Amino acid sequence: MAILNNRLSEEQYAENFSDLHPPYDSITAAQVDANRCLFCYDAPCMKRCPTHIDVPKFIKQIATNNIKGSAHTIFSSNILGAGCSRVCPVEKLCEGSCVYNLLEEEPIPIARLQRYSTEMALEKKWPLFQRKPDTGKKVAVIGAGPAGLSCAHTLSREGIEVSIYEKEKKGGGLMTYGIAAYKVTPRFCEEEVNYILSIGGIQINYEQELGRNLSLADLQRNYDAVFLAFGVGLARQLNIPGEELNGVVDAIHFIYQIRNEGFSPVPVGDNVVVIGLGMTAIDAATQAKRLGAKQVTIVYRRTQNEMPCTEVELDLAKKDGCEIVWLAAPKQIVGNGKVEKLICSVMKPGEPDHSGRRSIIDTGETMELDTDMVIKAAGQVPFESLVGANRLDHEHGKLVINKDHSTNIRSVFAGGDAVNGGKEVVDAVEAGKKGAMAILDFIS
Amino acid sequence: MADLHSNFLGIKSPNPFWLASAPPTDKKYNVLRAFEAGWGGVVWKTLGSQVKNVSSRYSAVDFGGHRVMGFNNIELISDRPLDLNLREIKECIRLFPDRAMVVSLMADNRKKSWHELIKKVEDTGAHGLELNFGCPHGMTERGMGAAVGQDPEIACMVVEWVMEVATIPVITKLTPNVHSVVPTGRSVVKAGSNGLSLINTIQSITGIDLDTLVPNPFVAGKSVFGGYCGPAVKPIALKMLTTIAQDELTSKVPVSGIGGISTWKDAVEFMLLGASNVQICTAAMKHGFRIIEDLCEGMSNWMDEKGFTRTEDFIGKSVEKITHWEDLDINYHHIAKIDQDKCIHCGLCYIACEDTSHQSIHKEYGDPYNKYTVIEGECVGCNLCQLVCPVDKCISMEVHRKSDEYVNWIDWQKKGLPLNDH
Numbered sequence: 001m002a003i004l005n006n007r008l009s010e011e012q013y014a015e016n017f018s019d020l021h022p023p024y025d026s027i028t029a030a031q032v033d034a035n036r037c038l039f040c041y042d043a044p045c046m047k048r049c050p051t052h053i054d055v056p057k058f059i060k061q062i063a064t065n066n067i068k069g070s071a072h073t074i075f076s077s078n079i080l081g082a083g084c085s086r087v088c089p090v091e092k093l094c095e096g097s098c099v100y101n102l103l104e105e106e107p108i109p110i111a112r113l114q115r116y117s118t119e120m121a122l123e124k125k126w127p128l129f130q131r132k133p134d135t136g137k138k139v140a141v142i143g144a145g146p147a148g149l150s151c152a153h154t155l156s157r158e159g160i161e162v163s164i165y166e167k168e169k170k171g172g173g174l175m176t177y178g179i180a181a182y183k184v185t186p187r188f189c190e191e192e193v194n195y196i197l198s199i200g201g202i203q204i205n206y207e208q209e210l211g212r213n214l215s216l217a218d219l220q221r222n223y224d225a226v227f228l229a230f231g232v233g234l235a236r237q238l239n240i241p242g243e244e245l246n247g248v249v250d251a252i253h254f255i256y257q258i259r260n261e262g263f264s265p266v267p268v269g270d271n272v273v274v275i276g277l278g279m280t281a282i283d284a285a286t287q288a289k290r291l292g293a294k295q296v297t298i299v300y301r302r303t304q305n306e307m308p309c310t311e312v313e314l315d316l317a318k319k320d321g322c323e324i325v326w327l328a329a330p331k332q333i334v335g336n337g338k339v340e341k342l343i344c345s346v347m348k349p350g351e352p353d354h355s356g357r358r359s360i361i362d363t364g365e366t367m368e369l370d371t372d373m374v375i376k377a378a379g380q381v382p383f384e385s386l387v388g389a390n391r392l393d394h395e396h397g398k399l400v401i402n403k404d405h406s407t408n409i410r411s412v413f414a415g416g417d418a419v420n421g422g423k424e425v426v427d428a429v430e431a432g433k434k435g436a437m438a439i440l441d442f443i444s
Numbered sequence: 445m446a447d448l449h450s451n452f453l454g455i456k457s458p459n460p461f462w463l464a465s466a467p468p469t470d471k472k473y474n475v476l477r478a479f480e481a482g483w484g485g486v487v488w489k490t491l492g493s494q495v496k497n498v499s500s501r502y503s504a505v506d507f508g509g510h511r512v513m514g515f516n517n518i519e520l521i522s523d524r525p526l527d528l529n530l531r532e533i534k535e536c537i538r539l540f541p542d543r544a545m546v547v548s549l550m551a552d553n554r555k556k557s558w559h560e561l562i563k564k565v566e567d568t569g570a571h572g573l574e575l576n577f578g579c580p581h582g583m584t585e586r587g588m589g590a591a592v593g594q595d596p597e598i599a600c601m602v603v604e605w606v607m608e609v610a611t612i613p614v615i616t617k618l619t620p621n622v623h624s625v626v627p628t629g630r631s632v633v634k635a636g637s638n639g640l641s642l643i644n645t646i647q648s649i650t651g652i653d654l655d656t657l658v659p660n661p662f663v664a665g666k667s668v669f670g671g672y673c674g675p676a677v678k679p680i681a682l683k684m685l686t687t688i689a690q691d692e693l694t695s696k697v698p699v700s701g702i703g704g705i706s707t708w709k710d711a712v713e714f715m716l717l718g719a720s721n722v723q724i725c726t727a728a729m730k731h732g733f734r735i736i737e738d739l740c741e742g743m744s745n746w747m748d749e750k751g752f753t754r755t756e757d758f759i760g761k762s763v764e765k766i767t768h769w770e771d772l773d774i775n776y777h778h779i780a781k782i783d784q785d786k787c788i789h790c791g792l793c794y795i796a797c798e799d800t801s802h803q804s805i806h807k808e809y810g811d812p813y814n815k816y817t818v819i820e821g822e823c824v825g826c827n828l829c830q831l832v833c834p835v836d837k838c839i840s841m842e843v844h845r846k847s848d849e850y851v852n853w854i855d856w857q858k859k860g861l862p863l864n865d866h
Contacts, residue, residue, distance in 0.1 A: 034509075042791045043790075100788075102788040103788055
C-alpha cells in the first residue's frame with residue numbers, strides 16, 4: 001500500500017474527469033426538453049432557487065429560440081448562472097420542486113437547459129449588461145468567490161467602481177478551488193470570471209489577503225463601503241489521536257490540489273478512507289477513485305437519514321464504487337509514521353435532539369479499517385481569529401450581520417460562507433446580490 | 445368487430461379512408477404502396493391541363509415543438525404525361541380490384557376538353573370522378589381550380605358539361621376560399637353532381653425566414669400564396685362540412701370529408717358531422733401510409749365501445765347538435781372544480797383566469813406549492829381553466845343550473861330577465 005501519483009494514463013484521467021452531465025449537442029435537443037416545460041405560474045422551481053431565477057421564462061425563451069434573452073433572464077438573477085448550472089444540487093432545489101415530480105414524471109432538466117443558454121453567452125461573449133454612468137462611489141470586496149463576484153457585478157451595473165481583493169491567484173473561490181473537476185473545469189471557471197468582469201468597473205487584486213497584506217481599517221478609509229466575502233477555509237479537525245500521521249489530508253486541500261495542479265501530480269492512496277458525508281466528502285471520495293485509488297470507503301457517524309449530501313450525490317459515489325460505512329465515528333488513526341488503520345466507534349441511533357435530528361450513541365464497540373490515506377471532510381471552520389482580530393461580531397467565527405447585511409462596523413457589510421458557515425454556491429450568489437443592494441442603499 | 449366497409453355513391457372500399465388527391469396519389473408506385481398498407485381507396489392526383497412545377501413546393505407551421513401542425517403547398521396538378529397516368533390507373537385497379545379508384549380532374553375551361561378527359565379516364569375502369577374546383581394556387585390564375593369553385597355559376601356550367609358525358613359517379617370538391625361553401629355546393633348539386641367533397645386547401649402564408657425575410661416556401665428569392673392544410677385546418681373544415689350537412693339541398697348528397705384528418709378520432713368527428721367517408725393527405729405525407737392501421741383499428745374499437753356495427757350507424761349523428769346561438773339554454777350553468785389530489789400546482793389555471801377571464805380562482809401561497817381553488821360565485825363556466833390544465837381530469841366542470849327551465853335568448857328578452865352582472 002502506498003500513496004502515489006501518476007497512477008493512470010492521460011487518456012484515463014481525461015475519461016474519469018469528463019463532464020458529469022454533458023451539455024446538449026444542439027438547439028433541437030435543448031428544445032425537446034424546453035418544450036416539455038409547462039411554463040408554470042409562480043413556479044415552484046423559481047421559489048426553490050435561492051436566487052429566484054425566472055426558470056419558466058428562461059426555458060420558454062429557449063423554446064422560442066431567444067437564447068440571448070434566456071441567458072439574460074438567468075444572469076439577471078444569478079450572474080454565476082453558468083457555474084450554478086453545473087454545481088447546484090438541483091435535486092433539492094429547482095428540479096426537486098418541478099411539478100412533474102408530482103406526476104411521478106421526470107422533472108425538467110433545468111440545470112442542463114440553464115447550462116445551454118449561459119454557456120452560449122460565455123462562448124459568444126454576449127454583452128448582456130451595461131453599466132450605468134459612473135457614480136464616483138467606490139466599494140471594496142474581500143474575496144473573488146461567488147458572493148464577492150455577485151456583489152461586485154450588481155454594484156458595477158449601478159455605476160459603482162469595485163475593487164476585489166483575492167488571496168488566491170485566480171478568481172472563482174470555491175468554484176475554482178473546492179469543487180470536483182468533473183463538475184467544473186479550471187478553464188470554465190476562468191471563462192466565467194472573465195465574463196462577469198467583462199461588464200467593466202471591477203478590478204481584481206490577486207494575492208491580497210485580509211490580515212496579511214490588507215487591513216480593514218485602510219479599506220474603510222479608502223472606500224465608501226466594504227463587502228466581506230472571504231468564505232470559510234480551514235478544514236475542521238477531528239481532534240483524535242493519529243491525526244498528525246503522514247497520509248492524513250484534508251478534503252479541501254486535496255480538491256484544491258487537483259484543481260490547481262491537474263490530475264497526474266496529485267498522489268492518492270491504494271485504500272482511501274474519507275471521513276464525512278457532505279458534498280465535499282463526495283467530491284473527495286469520487287475524485288480519489290477517479291485518480292486511481294483501488295478502494296475508497298466513506299465513513300459517516302450517522303445514518304442515511306441525516307446525511308448532508310443529496311441522494312444524487314450519494315449515488316454518484318456509489319456508482320464510482322465507493323463503499324459507505326454508516327454509524328462509524330472516527331476514534332483513532334493508527335500507524336507507524338504513516339497511516340495504517342482507522343479505528344471507529346460503532347454508533348447507534350438515539351433520541352432526536354432539540355433540532356429534531358436524531359442523536360447517536362456510542363455502543364462501546366469499535367471497528368478497524370485498513371487504510372493508507374485518510375481524507376478529512378468533516379466540514380470547514382470559519383476564520384475565527386481573523387474576524388476576532390478585526391473586532392467583527394461573530395458566532396464561532398461566523399460573521400453576525402443585520403437584516404441589511406451590515407456588520408457591527410460602519411460601512412462594512414458581509415455575506416456568503418463567511419456568514420452562513422458554508423452553504424451552496426447559489427446561496428452565496430444571492431447573499432452577494434443582497435449585500436450589494438444594501439450597500440447601494442447605504443452609499444446613495 | 446365493427447364493419448368498416450364503406451359504400452360511397454356505389455363506390456365500395458374496405459374502409460372509409462381514402463387518400464386525397466395530392467402528391468401521395470400521383471403515380472402507381474405510391475398508390476400500390478398505399479393499397480398494400482391497407483388504404484380503402486385513393487383519389488388520383490388531378491389530371492388535366494399541362495403544367496410545370498417549381499422547386500421548392502412545401503412549407504409548414506410548427507407548434508410547441510411539434511412539426512407540421514399546418515402544411516402549405518404550391519404544387520400544381522399532375523405534371524406527368526396523361527397517357528402514363530391513365531395506364532398506371534388501370535394497372536392499379538387491376539391489381540387491387542376491391543379498392544376505390546377515383547380520379548381528380550381539372551380540364552381547361554372548355555366543354556370539349558372536359559368531355560375528352562372524362563372519356564379517357566372512364567376507359568381506365570375508374571370508379572368515380574372528383575372535380576377539382578378548389579386548388580387555390582397556380583391554376584386559379586388560368587381560370588381553373590378555385591376560380592371555378594368560387595363562382596357558383598361557372599361551377600354549375602362545368603358540372604353540367606361533365607354530367608353530359610359522365611357514366612360513373614361525380615364528386616365535386618369545394619374550395620374553402622369563399623365566405624360560405626353552401627352557394628357553390630347548392631349550385632353544383634343542382635347541376636347534377638352526385639356527391640361533394642370538402643375542403644380543399646386554404647390560401648395562406650405559413651411564415652417568413654427571418655434571416656432572408658423571404659416567406660416560405662422559397663423559390664429563387666420569392667414565394668406565393670399556397671394552399672394550407674393539415675391539423676390546423678380541421679376546425680374550419682368541420683364547420684364548413686356542417687353547413688353542407690345542414691343545408692336542405694346539399695345534405696341530400698353524400699359528402700367526402702377532407703381537412704386536417706390525422707387520427708381515427710378526427711375521422712369519426714368528420715363522419716359525425718355528415719361525411720360518409722374521409723380523405724387524408726397531410727398525415728400520410730408526414731408519417732407514411734402505415735398510419736392506416738391505427739385509423740382503422742381506432743375507429744373500429746370506438747364503434748365497438750359505442751355499439752355501432754356499421755359506419756352508417758353514426759354518420760351525421762352530431763349534425764343536429766349544432767344549433768343557432770339564440771337557441772342555447774341560458775339557464776345552463778357549470779362551474780369549474782379543481783381536484784386537489786390531482787392538482788400539480790402549476791398555476792396555469794390561475795393565471796389564465798386572473799389575467800384574461802373572470803378572476804375566479806383563488807391562490808393561497810405555499811412554499812413551494814400554491815393551492816388553487818375556484819371561487820364558485822365568480823366562475824362563469826367558460827372552460828378556460830380546464831383547457832389550459834395539463835393534468836387529465838384535474839379540473840372538471842360541474843353542472844349548477846340556474847333553473848330547471850329551458851330559456852333561450854329570445855324568451856329571455858321577452859321576459860325581461862336580468863343581464864350579466866359581471
